[in-house]
Amino acid sequence: MTARFEFELKATDGKARTGVISTPRGEIRTPAFMPVGTAATVKAMMPESVRATGADILLGNTYHLMLRPTAERIDRLGGLHKFMNWERPILTDSGGFQVMSLAGLRKLTEEGVTFKSHIDGSKHELTPERSMEIQRLLGSDIVMCFDECPALPADRDRIAESMRLSMRWAERSKAAFGDRPGHALFGIMQGGLEQDFREESAKALREIGFDGYAIGGLAVGEGQEAMFDCLDYAPDMLPVDKPRYLMGVGKPDDIVGAVKRGVDMMDCVLPSRSGRTGQAFTRRGVVNIKNARHADDPRPLDENCSCPACSNYSRAYLRHVFRSNEMISGMLLTWHNLQYFQDIMGEMRVAIAAGRFDAWEEEFHAMRAMGDI
Ligand SMILES: Nc1nc(=O)c2cc3nc(NCCN4CCCCC4)[nH]c3cc2[nH]1
Numbered sequence: 001m002t003a004r005f006e007f008e009l010k011a012t013d014g015k016a017r018t019g020v021i022s023t024p025r026g027e028i029r030t031p032a033f034m035p036v037g038t039a040a041t042v043k044a045m046m047p048e049s050v051r052a053t054g055a056d057i058l059l060g061n062t063y064h065l066m067l068r069p070t071a072e073r074i075d076r077l078g079g080l081h082k083f084m085n086w087e088r089p090i091l092t093d094s095g096g097f098q099v100m101s102l103a104g105l106r107k108l109t110e111e112g113v114t115f116k117s118h119i120d121g122s123k124h125e126l127t128p129e130r131s132m133e134i135q136r137l138l139g140s141d142i143v144m145c146f147d148e149c150p151a152l153p154a155d156r157d158r159i160a161e162s163m164r165l166s167m168r169w170a171e172r173s174k175a176a177f178g179d180r181p182g183h184a185l186f187g188i189m190q191g192g193l194e195q196d197f198r199e200e201s202a203k204a205l206r207e208i209g210f211d212g213y214a215i216g217g218l219a220v221g222e223g224q225e226a227m228f229d230c231l232d233y234a235p236d237m238l239p240v241d242k243p244r245y246l247m248g249v250g251k252p253d254d255i256v257g258a259v260k261r262g263v264d265m266m267d268c269v270l271p272s273r274s275g276r277t278g279q280a281f282t283r284r285g286v287v288n289i290k291n292a293r294h295a296d297d298p299r300p301l302d303e304n305c306s307c308p309a310c311s312n313y314s315r316a317y318l319r320h321v322f323r324s325n326e327m328i329s330g331m332l333l334t335w336h337n338l339q340y341f342q343d344i345m346g347e348m349r350v351a352i353a354a355g356r357f358d359a360w361e362e363e364f365h366a367m368r369a370m371g372d373i
């Protein structure tokens, strides 16, 4: 069992890369997709099922867990891995983004953010130091710096001011994180869609020095084209020998485009959240299983998928349990979607190692263009 956190690049194909992150709790094959386990559970999934989909690491949230059941309680009970019965790596987001998107009555100062819980209205504070303490109490393997993610669209002055605050908070996060062998601290690049601010942010983070680097401030409504324009330059501003993590992304085609541009890690609620609403991601695009056209369809959702939903059930059955609001509906489609996301990550890792990412990408888009039949 390695006591260290190490990233080994195995192969590159164009800007796409594949490698392995070694941690004391296990290896993470990159490019990696992290299922989101916000409240200490990947919704509608047992942890062993999450592992069966091929996930090496999952994401937890400082914001949600600090409010309920609190980081102190999880620490008293042995930490988040034991609490949620997931002994492999966990990355935790630092809370700033969730405060801005979920909490009420927020007040942002140089010190940090005060806010009211969206659950019971109680008052709380997050600072770089408090976020590091919470993530330490949770026992997460990869800790994210405490940052501020500005809502887009925003004017250049606002973006610059916010990015520079986040860089000062990155400094404080690192000081508070301390020296924790086997645990990693990732910096988060900000700067909106402004190339000069992205460069300034990357330079600041490189000078502080981190175990990995996230690209923050995207997937906040800018649209895929603007996101890809930013990803055409942002990853290359980060150290080539450290993992690059694009936060909050995304749809399958977002993920493929990000890997193509040099991203190593991603996370998104989409496969689990949309699975619960009956939206299935397949090789031929999105299928809404509640649609009447599936009522008598004996075929599986995706004949190329090995998940329980595709192995044991017809589209007709999946539509039935969704329309009947049966609990198994969200379980089956969440499993399928997470499996599909992991399958394309696995296929991209193999394609990059074989130097055939472009051919794989062409096939990926061709299958989707055919649409569901
Ligand atoms: N610490 C931190 N910093 C960020 O700049 C950040 C930027 C992010 N951008 C997203 N986008 C999530 C988009 N998601 C798409 C599916 C539906 C729910 C929202 N999540 C993010 C999380 C983030 N976390």
Ligand SMILES: [Zn+2]
Pocket (backbone or CB within 6 Å): 301, 302, 305, 306, 307, 308, 309, 310, 311, 335, 336, 337, 339
């Ligand atoms: Zn399936």
